[in-house]
Amino acid sequence: MDDPEDGYFGERIAAKYDEESAERFQPSVLEPTVDFLAELAAGGRALELAVGTGRVALPLSQRGVDVHGIDLSKAMVARLRAKPDGDAIGVTIGDYATTTVEGTFSVAYLVFNTISNLTTQEQQVACFRNVAEHLEPGGCFVIEVGVPELRRVPPGEHTRLFEVSPTQWAYDVYDFATQQMSSNFVQLVDGRGHFHSIPFRYVWPAELDLMAQLAGLRLRERWEDWTREPFTGDSRNHVSVWEKPAGTEADPVQRA
Ligand SMILES: C[S@@+](CC[C@H](N)C(=O)[O-])C[C@H]1O[C@@H](n2cnc3c(N)ncnc32)[C@H](O)[C@@H]1O
Numbered sequence: 001m002d003d004p005e006d007g008y009f010g011e012r013i014a015a016k017y018d019e020e021s022a023e024r025f026q027p028s029v030l031e032p033t034v035d036f037l038a039e040l041a042a043g044g045r046a047l048e049l050a051v052g053t054g055r056v057a058l059p060l061s062q063r064g065v066d067v068h069g070i071d072l073s074k075a076m077v078a079r080l081r082a083k084p085d086g087d088a089i090g091v092t093i094g095d096y097a098t099t100t101v102e103g104t105f106s107v108a109y110l111v112f113n114t115i116s117n118l119t120t121q122e123q124q125v126a127c128f129r130n131v132a133e134h135l136e137p138g139g140c141f142v143i144e145v146g147v148p149e150l151r152r153v154p155p156g157e158h159t160r161l162f163e164v165s166p167t168q169w170a171y172d173v174y175d176f177a178t179q180q181m182s183s184n185f186v187q188l189v190d191g192r193g194h195f196h197s198i199p200f201r202y203v204w205p206a207e208l209d210l211m212a213q214l215a216g217l218r219l220r221e222r223w224e225d226w227t228r229e230p231f232t233g234d235s236r237n238h239v240s241v242w243e244k245p246a247g248t249e250a251d252p253v254q255r256a
Pocket of ligand 1: 006049053054055056072073076097
């Protein structure tokens with residue numbers, strides 16, 4: 001039974017999460033991700049916003065990085081805890097936009113499009129401010145997220161079908177005025193149809209840079225992926241790194 005406090009990642013989703021995200025657990029995906037984050041941690045602590053079942057946190061911790069996670073869903077975190085070395089990751093249950101944890105971090109990261117689970121601009125800005133409070137001077141915030149797929153929505157339409165299979169139809173619905181969208185899934189299970197819908201707020205790279213600026217961070221790097229392929233106008237994803245200026249530099253927010 002799903003606990004409403006777990007949000008959109010309750011028991012039913014948590015039970016199938018690793019299996020359904022199997023592609024994201026492949027070494028070809030995880031190794032460059034962990035290399036990238038371990039390099040930024042540089043011997044310091046890492047904070048994962050939306051740690052989930054520990055897909056990234058566990059291999060990063062096994063690399064010797066001290067990782068702490070935040071997540072809303074007790075069901076997802078129970079899966080993390082049940083894994084070998086799952087107890088090596090400290091976890092705080094709460095909303096990553098506002099939840100605070102003890103200490104400071106060399107790197108904070110939010111992967112797999114999860115910034116878009118915050119469905120208002122205010123919440124996304126709050127997330128940047130919260131991260132900035134947790135970073136050491138010189139520390140970095142890393143986001144991995146897709147570039148909004150508006151070029152793939154048919155002209156004049158607001159819906160894009162992205163999967164058609166014998167057991168699932170899936171489509172995104174966009175509201176271009178508000179940057180709200182939803183991903184919708186119709187699944188056939190034992191001959192019966194099931195529908196579920198997840199709301200998101202899509203956000204542009206430049207808008208994320210502005211949110212970073214509001215939080216006193218500045219863009220350090222932007223790549224298409226974890227292997228540092230160049231980010232271009234045709235990139236469908238980006239891995240962006242914002243840095244908290246070292247203590248001696250003026251705070252851009254105060255200067256403005
Ligand atoms: C797509 S999963 C990603 C999990 C993990 N980071 C990974 O890459 O496999 C999204 C996670 O974000 C969590 N989540 C969504 N919105 C959240 C919020 N506002 N605060 C904390 N966790 C949130 C969900 O509970 C879920 O565990």
